[in-house]
Amino acid sequence: MESVKDIDPDIYALVKQEEQRQAEKIRMIASENYVSQAVLQTTGSVLTNKYSEGYAGKRYYEGQQIIDQVERLAIQRAKDLFGAEHVNVQPYSGSPANIAVYLAFLNPGDTILGMALPHGGHLTHGAHVSISGRYFNAQSYELDPETGLLNYESIRAKAKAVRPKILIAGHSAYPRILDFQKFREIADEVGALFMVDMAHFSGLVAGGVHPSPVPYADVVTTTTHKSLRGPRGAMILCREQYAQAIDKAVFPGVQGGPHDNTTAAIAVALKEAASESFREYARQVVKNAKALADALMANGFTLITNGTENHLMLVDLTNKNISGKKAAKALDKAGIVLNYNAVPFDKRKPFDPSGIRMGTPALTSRGFKEKEMLIVSDFIAEVIADPENEGNLQRIAEEVKALCRNFPAPGLEHIR
Numbered sequence: 299m300e301s302v303k304d305i306d307p308d309i310y311a312l313v314k315q316e317e318q319r320q321a322e323k324i325r326m327i328a329s330e331n332y333v334s335q336a337v338l339q340t341t342g343s344v345l346t347n348k349y350s351e352g353y354a355g356k357r358y359y360e361g362q363q364i365i366d367q368v369e370r371l372a373i374q375r376a377k378d379l380f381g382a383e384h385v386n387v388q389p390y391s392g393s394p395a396n397i398a399v400y401l402a403f404l405n406p407g408d409t410i411l412g413m414a415l416p417h418g419g420h421l422t423h424g425a426h427v428s429i430s431g432r433y434f435n436a437q438s439y440e441l442d443p444e445t446g447l448l449n450y451e452s453i454r455a456k457a458k459a460v461r462p463k464i465l466i467a468g469h470s471a472y473p474r475i476l477d478f479q480k481f482r483e484i485a486d487e488v489g490a491l492f493m494v495d496m497a498h499f500s501g502l503v504a505g506g507v508h509p510s511p512v513p514y515a516d517v518v519t520t521t522t523h524k525s526l527r528g529p530r531g532a533m534i535l536c537r538e539q540y541a542q543a544i545d546k547a548v549f550p551g552v553q554g555g556p557h558d559n560t561t562a563a564i565a566v567a568l569k570e571a572a573s574e575s576f577r578e579y580a581r582q583v584v585k586n587a588k589a590l591a592d593a594l595m596a597n598g599f600t601l602i603t604n605g606t607e608n609h610l611m612l613v614d615l616t617n618k619n620i621s622g623k624k625a626a627k628a629l630d631k632a633g634i635v636l637n638y639n640a641v642p643f644d645k646r647k648p649f650d651p652s653g654i655r656m657g658t659p660a661l662t663s664r665g666f667k668e669k670e671m672l673i674v675s676d677f678i679a680e681v682i683a684d685p686e687n688e689g690n691l692q693r694i695a696e697e698v699k700a701l702c703r704n705f706p707a708p709g710l711e712h713i714r
């Protein structure tokens with residue numbers, strides 16, 4: 299960072315402060331992670347200087363001798379890792395990837411059916427503030443009010459009633475494994491295309507601890523920066539028959555030139571994700587989530603669905619007489635960073651809901667194990683019990699810092 303220091307001391311100082319923050323906090327935002335030094339370096343490489351609209355062998359500008367190899371390598375690694383017939387690695391992020399799928403298969407006004415946003419779905423699955431809800435007839439399915447689980451019979455009934463062109467499975471806040479077979483059957487019964495958005499859990503799929511949607515879905519989208527632990531970007535995996543439609547929708551349909559530095563970093567992350575140490579990471583992410591969920595419940599917390607099968611959990615704080623936002627802000631002061639989140643059928647407003655969401659990918663990447671989950675659970679319980687005790691929050695923040703010092707995070711090993 300020496301040149302940044304010379305040219306722009308302001309941004310240099312802010313980057314250093316963010317490094318410090320990431321090193322000394324317990325980061326539990328379920329969609330965040332720590333990428334490796336190799337991914338960081340590739341993201342910051344001269345590949346950022348290149349324009350390469352089009353696809354390998356069919357570009358609009360010259361000078362693609364190297365970039366074509368980079369993109370082909372990223373695609374091949376993604377195909378091998380996920381067993382996909384076709385992969386597009388160009389989407390700038392998860393949202394444009396989903397929009398590209400809609401552009402490939404829908405006309406304005408066509409019907410899509412996805413999980414409701416307040417129940418764990420994503421904005422791009424048809425929320426009314428999103429282009430997905432504005433340009434299409436967006437219908438949603440909800441969780442079972444008793445169990446907090448997906449109810450496949452009610453999804454089937456909804457699908458039969460609204461007859462979507464695309465049925466979407468995938469979420470940002472559902473702590474259970476999805477039954478892709480059942481979704482596939484429902485899609486077939488109503489003649490819908492079946493799309494899975496595995497943004498949150500693709501790292502678990504890659505690591506072999508979550509069933510893969512690839513054999514069931516027509517199209518699978520994923521971000522690359524969440525549990526998969528790559529740079530900020532996305533991929534679309536699909537059956538060969540949809541390859542052309544998907545590629546055309548990404549470019550020139552939604553995007554211009556791909557971010558080649560990101561493509562290269564995705565290739566690096568995919569190589570890492572095919573390793574035994576990544577599989578070990580994925581196993582530990584799930585073990586840590588289970589250990590944390592059990593410890594929180596033992597501490598008197600209410601977990602939606604009474605636990606987790608993946609990397610995340612949703613805590614309903616109603617019995618603790620504190621709102622999600624107030625809890626998240628107090629926890630942040632104590633060095634534990636997560637987000638407030640609506641719980642299914644939340645009686646409170648979305649900007650100050652009843653719950654908090656937390657996930658284990660980032661802390662697993664820095665080496666936390668079950669033993670540390672017990673400590674984290676106790677920290678959380680202490681904060682929630684006395685959220686306005688500033689002295690207490692500060693003391694916990696110091697303890698968090700001391701704990702973190704023993705677990706240097708990937709990419710931040712130089713921070714002491």
Ligand SMILES: *Cc1c(COP(=O)(O)O)cnc(C)c1O
Pocket residue numbers: 329391392393394396419420422468469470495496497498521531
């Ligand atoms: C995070 C997420 C996205 C969007 O990804 P961005 O990169 O933030 O645009 C899409 N779908 C799901 C399910 C997600 O969790």
